[in-house]
């Protein structure tokens with residue numbers, strides 16, 4: 001578990017904290033290797049890209065995609081797929097500072113609105 005600073009893309013904050021989290025698609029909500037478990041502070045909004053991917057993979061309600069989250073307030077998360085644990089050669093392409101693709105924010109509680 002790590003503590004992350006506010007105002008940053010969560011996957012980058014996790015990397016800055018020294019954890020080798022995966023981001024095999026480069027932060028485009030395609031691979032789910034940046035998945036995290038929220039211990040506290042899970043945001044109520046998500047990008048439509050994250051919602052659709054988690055739904056496709058049967059992961060809705062279980063994990064969140066850290067490449068699709070901007071840190072706001074206190075969050076405690078547990079990265080679930082790291083380079084060292086998965087045996088990858090690298091985490092994946094570098095991540096942009098901002099959320100990609102261009103985020104379409106939706107309310108996780110009523111995603112169809």
Ligand code: FES
Nearest residue numbers: 023027032034067
């Ligand atoms: S889904 Fe691939 S890096 Fe987040």
